[in-house]
Amino acid sequence: MLHDTCNGQAYFLTPPGTARNWQQDGTQALGPGSWVVLAPPGWRGLLRWLHDPTGGPPHTRTDDLARSLATAVGTGEDTEGCHTAEIRYAGPSPLGESGYRTGLEWNTDGLARARAAEIITEHRAGQTEVVRGAHLLFDWAAHAVRSPDLLRVVQETIGGSVAVENTFLMIKWPGRDFPVPWHQDGTNPRMQLDPELSVAAWLALTDATSINGCLQVIPGSHAAGYLDYGREESDARRGKALGIQGMPDGPHSQGVWLPLDAGQACLMDVRLLHRSDSNMTVGARVGLNIRYVAPGAIRLSGPHSPSLYPLTGSDW
Known part of the structure; x- marks a missing residue:
């Protein structure tokens, strides 16, 4: 799960087939491997990966995710004044769990x-x-x-x-x-x-x-x-x-x-x-x-x- 603060949306990625019965209002299918979920009104928190990226089922590739997000917002460019990370680098820290x-x-x-x-x-x-x-x-x-x-x-x-x-x-x-x-x-x-x-x-x-x-x-x-x-x-x-x-x-x-x-x-x-x-x-x-x-x-x-x-x- 990621939060696109420039566009006010949260992105929830699921493996193919697991979202077959998804009935959440305000969602849009991007393809066979992912869904987009709009953030709740007024939500200003910090979202993290639901599972450790180093374990469990594989996550969507970084470049695939970038293309999907660009499709979701209708443009590949950043909102003015907002910078989008080129690579997220999500995962554990060499300094341990606390970071x-x-x-x-x-x-x-x-x-x-x-x-x-x-x-x-x-x-x-x-x-x-x-x-x-x-x-x-x-x-x-x-x-x-x-x-x-x-x-x-x-x-x-x-x-x-x-x-x-x-x-x-x-x-x-x-x-x-x-x-x-x-x-x-x-x-x-x-x-x-x-x-x-x-x-x-x-x-x-x-x-x-x-x-x-x-x-x-x-x-x-x-x-x-x-x-x-x-x-x-x-x-x-x-x-x-x-x-x-x-x-x-x-x-x-x-x-x-x-x-x-x-x-x-x-x-x-x-x-x-x-x-x-x-x-x-x-x-x-x-x-x-x-x-x-x-x-x-x-x-x-x-x-x-x-x-x-x-x-x-x-x-x-």
């Missing part, structure tokens, strides 16, 4: 806080919120992505050859409106990351709590694969973030907060749904987001050339 691992250490508490204090001093006047490519701009970030304890776990997850695809330094200033919508780190208009060959890391330079904007994740949400997304409606100077289509803003009933102490880190499957709130405390919250990749992880969308920052291995 994340937390409580890792990338630095000592004291050194992380000291670095955060310097960052806050440097960026306070301009109220900088996002710095892209931090590992290419700051020596401390170039060292952070190579943290031995963190890098060891990354290699255990995606293999011995590791590079950085991108980093984001994020500063949530106290009382400033800066919520981040539900999103997935491994997909954007220029690329998709293979979840078997990539992983996202979030490093805390200050304490991260549910009050100052720590991550909230939906455990297991990676199993649904990449979901359709679009740009948020915002005029913030930091730009418009990508958000999952059809997911309401704010905490989710199945969401889990991931508080971290300064110097700690978490790893996430690049398909894992996560978000964060604005900072409602009196001090700044500082974090560094990293996307690690192994050779062959990047599927490009268009004439883009990835600028990788190799850390280990010789396959680059």
Whole structure:
């Protein structure tokens, strides 16, 4: 079962012959192997595969499904402002059933806080919120992505050859409106990351709590694969973030907060749904987001050339 949020429809695939007595209103047969079911009015939830894609009866092939969905909506093009995943990559995670691992250490508490204090001093006047490519701009970030304890776990997850695809330094200033919508780190208009060959890391330079904007994740949400997304409606100077289509803003009933102490880190499957709130405390919250990749992880969308920052291995 998948949800096409661009067109407000849910797709329920069944093997040939099993839908012979299907009597649900608002359904349309696409062919001998699948049916389309319209989503109930007002439905805004998250649908997943009814069965584990790695077990049980075989599912419809990805390319067959794509053609069927195009037939269902009458066009092969995306709705304006909405991006449809080229490959869903539904299935299990190298990080286990939850899709994340937390409580890792990338630095000592004291050194992380000291670095955060310097960052806050440097960026306070301009109220900088996002710095892209931090590992290419700051020596401390170039060292952070190579943290031995963190890098060891990354290699255990995606293999011995590791590079950085991108980093984001994020500063949530106290009382400033800066919520981040539900999103997935491994997909954007220029690329998709293979979840078997990539992983996202979030490093805390200050304490991260549910009050100052720590991550909230939906455990297991990676199993649904990449979901359709679009740009948020915002005029913030930091730009418009990508958000999952059809997911309401704010905490989710199945969401889990991931508080971290300064110097700690978490790893996430690049398909894992996560978000964060604005900072409602009196001090700044500082974090560094990293996307690690192994050779062959990047599927490009268009004439883009990835600028990788190799850390280990010789396959680059």
